[in-house]
Amino acid sequence: MATALVILAPGFEEIEAITIIDLLRRAKIDVTVAGLTEGPITGSHAITVVPDASIDQVNHQHFDVLILPGGQPGTNNLKTNSKLLSWIQERFTRGQKLAAICAAPTVFHAAGITKNLKLTSYPSEKEVFKDSHYLEQPVVKDGQVITSRGVGTAIPFALSLIDELKDKQTAKTIAERILFEGQL
Template identity: 45%
Template sequence: MSTVLVPLAQGCEELEAVTIIDLLRRANITVITAGLDEKPVKASRGVVLIPDTTIDQVLPETFDMIVLPGGAAGAENLNRDPRIHQLLKTLFYQGKYVAAICAAPIVLATAALLDNKQATCYPNSLKISHFPTIQLLDSPVVIDGKVITSRGPGTAMDFALILIEKLAGKPIREQVESGLMRPH
C-alpha cells in the first residue's frame, strides 16, 4: 500500500487539501498530514485543519509521494521551510512522485525540481522570467515523469484522481471516481 505525505501550512487552500486527502483515502492510500509546527492550520478561507503530525516527526519516514496543496500564503509558507525542500528533493531523487497544485508548484520550482520540465500552476503564481527552463502549460493537470502539477481548486478532483491512478492503478481510480457521481 502506498503512503503519501500532505504537508499543511498556514494559509493553505482547504478545498485542495481536503479533496486530495479525502480522495486518496477513499482509494485506501495511507495519507499522513503534517503541519509545519504543532498548531492547528488555519486555511485560506478560515477553515481550521488539524494535521495528523508534524513535519519534524515524519522526516525520517519513507513516502511514495508528497503532495503540496496550494493557496498563496500556504505555498509561501511551504517554500520558506527548508524541511519541505529536503523532503521534496529526497523523494524526487529516490524516483518517487512529487506533486503540487495551484500556487504550490513554486516550491517545486524553487527546489529546482521543475527545471527542463512541463508544469502548470495557478495563473501568475510562477513567473517564467524567474524560471526560464520551465515550460508552463494551461492544462488542468500536467504529468512530466514523476512530477505532477495542477492549476487550482477547480482541478483538485482531477488532480487527486490522477494521483490515485499513479499510485494504485486505473481500476482503483475508476472505482473511486464512480462513487463520486461525477458527470461524464
C-alpha cells in the same frame, strides 16, 4: 498499501487539501497529514485542520508521494521552510514522487527542480516557470512529478494521484462514486 504525505502550511487552500486527503483515503491510500508546525493549521479561508503530525515527526522517505496543496499565504510558507525544500530536492534526486497544485508548484521551483520539467500551476504563477515546459492543462505528469492548476482541478488531480498510486480502475471507481463527469 500505497502511502501519501500531505503537507499543510498556515494559509493552505482548504478545498485542494481536503479533496486530496478525502479522495485518496476513499481509495484506501494511507494518507498522513503533516503540518509545518505542531498543532492545528488554519487555511486561507479560516478553516482549521488538525494534522496527524508535524513535519518534524515524520520521515518523508516512508511515503510513496509527497503532496503540496496550494493557497496563499500557505505556498509562501512552504517555500520558506528549508527542511521541506531539502526533502523535495532529495525525493527528486531519488526519483520519488512529488505532487503540487495551484501555487504550490512554485515550491518545486524554489527547491530548484523545475528546469526543463513539464508542469502547470495556478495561471498567475506561470512566469515563475520560464525554464520549464509550462502547459495549460488540468493535470500534468512528467516522470515522478505531478502538478495541477487550482481548486477547479482538485478532483482530477486527486484522481490522477489515485491512478498513479493504485490503478486506473480504482480512480474510475472513485470518480463514479462521487459523480465526477470529467475526464480521467
